Amino acid sequence: MKRILLATVATLFAAAAVAEYPDKPITIVVPFAAGGPTDKVARDLAEALRKPLGGQSIIIENVGGAGGTLGAAKVSKASNDGYTLLLHHIGMSTSPALYRKMAYDTLGDFEYLGMINEVPMTLIGKPTLPANTYPELVKWLEANKGKINLANAGLGAASHLCGLLLQSTLKIDMQTVPYKGTGPAMTDLLGGQVDLMCDQTTNTSTQIEAGKVKAYAVTSAKRLTTPALKNLPTLDEAGLKGFNVSIWHGMYAPKGTPKAVTDKINAALRVALKDAEFVKREEALGAVVVTDARLAGAEHKKFVEAEINKWGPVIKAAGQYAD
Ligand code: ASP
Numbered sequence: 001m002k003r004i005l006l007a008t009v010a011t012l013f014a015a016a017a018v019a020e021y022p023d024k025p026i027t028i029v030v031p032f033a034a035g036g037p038t039d040k041v042a043r044d045l046a047e048a049l050r051k052p053l054g055g056q057s058i059i060i061e062n063v064g065g066a067g068g069t070l071g072a073a074k075v076s077k078a079s080n081d082g083y084t085l086l087l088h089h090i091g092m093s094t095s096p097a098l099y100r101k102m103a104y105d106t107l108g109d110f111e112y113l114g115m116i117n118e119v120p121m122t123l124i125g126k127p128t129l130p131a132n133t134y135p136e137l138v139k140w141l142e143a144n145k146g147k148i149n150l151a152n153a154g155l156g157a158a159s160h161l162c163g164l165l166l167q168s169t170l171k172i173d174m175q176t177v178p179y180k181g182t183g184p185a186m187t188d189l190l191g192g193q194v195d196l197m198c199d200q201t202t203n204t205s206t207q208i209e210a211g212k213v214k215a216y217a218v219t220s221a222k223r224l225t226t227p228a229l230k231n232l233p234t235l236d237e238a239g240l241k242g243f244n245v246s247i248w249h250g251m252y253a254p255k256g257t258p259k260a261v262t263d264k265i266n267a268a269l270r271v272a273l274k275d276a277e278f279v280k281r282e283e284a285l286g287a288v289v290v291t292d293a294r295l296a297g298a299e300h301k302k303f304v305e306a307e308i309n310k311w312g313p314v315i316k317a318a319g320q321y322a323d
Contacts, residue, residue, distance in 0.1 A: 021260070022082065023056075025059055032068060032153055035184065038087065052267065068091035080253065082261035084254065092106055111255060111297065115249070116250055117288060118290065120286060124196070126192045129196075146173075148196065149193075149194040151196070152198075155178070158199075159182050164318050189213060201287065208228050208229065266296070
């Protein structure tokens with residue numbers, strides 16, 4: 001009898017906690033370093049989420065390393081009460097093919113909250129790199145084989161995927177330099193410590209516009225309309241036929257987070273993604289905010305599954321693994 005009573009009280013407490021959600025600050029884990037593009041979207045989104053989440057504070061925690069898998073692993077094991085969330089990108093779908101051992105199951109260990117945006121990438125170089133155009137870059141790469149450094153955010157990061165495809169399509173090996181995120185990688189590129197990087201336009205367009213880095217191409221299938229990027233060729237038209245890499249971001253909660261909570265977060269996400277200031281910032285940086293069915297957690301999950309199936313064979317063909 002006492003046991004039944006205790007169980008009933010516990011259920012009532014849990015129901016009350018769900019009804020009051022959120023009644024304390026929420027942490028969004030960004031699996032990359034501060035100052036990079038994933039961090040940027042998380043901080044802008046946090047501002048837009050605040051109001052629809054009842055004015056609660058949202059804390060961004062950067063857990064960079066191992067191409068985003070450390071931060072994702074942390075959230076997969078966090079308490080499933082809706083107060084620890086993950087904002088990740090395409091790395092959710094590329095890491096299963098890249099890592100022989102994963103600390104979490106991408107499709108099984110999370111509740112999918114919805115997709116945020118799609119972002120093309122750009123191929124950029126250090127300011128002192130002598131090549132000014134993509135054809136000049138290819139000549140420079142041919143002449144400097146064995147000496148080229150390519151920055152990325154670790155195996156499984158978007159910058160890694162793009163660099164991997166670039167190397168295998170050009171058939172030129174480069175020395176990769178992994179960082180905890182492309183925020184710190186950009187600092188080193190600007191300082192000339194590394195030669196090249198592929199990164200989201202949300203991190204590169206400001207530097208390209210200011211003429212602080214060399215910009216060679218965009219990775220999307222079509223040219224972009226963003227003023228700072230519209231003169232850049234696509235890699236496809238520059239000679240790498242079929243090259244098309246577009247990054248996306250989504251939000252996730254630990255498996256078992258109550259549906260009433262994930263529904264509240266999804267509703268808040270839908271409001272935030274219509275926030276005029278958020279949309280304006282994203283568009284100015286070349287990102288497209290999601291407005292289609294992938295706003296729903298279940299649809300986003302189907303999309304991630306399709307991405308796993310799309311990238312897995314490409315990565316395996318390029319022969320890249322990490323333990
Ligand atoms: N853009 C990075 C990547 O290459 C990650 C980041 O710092 O946001 O995946």
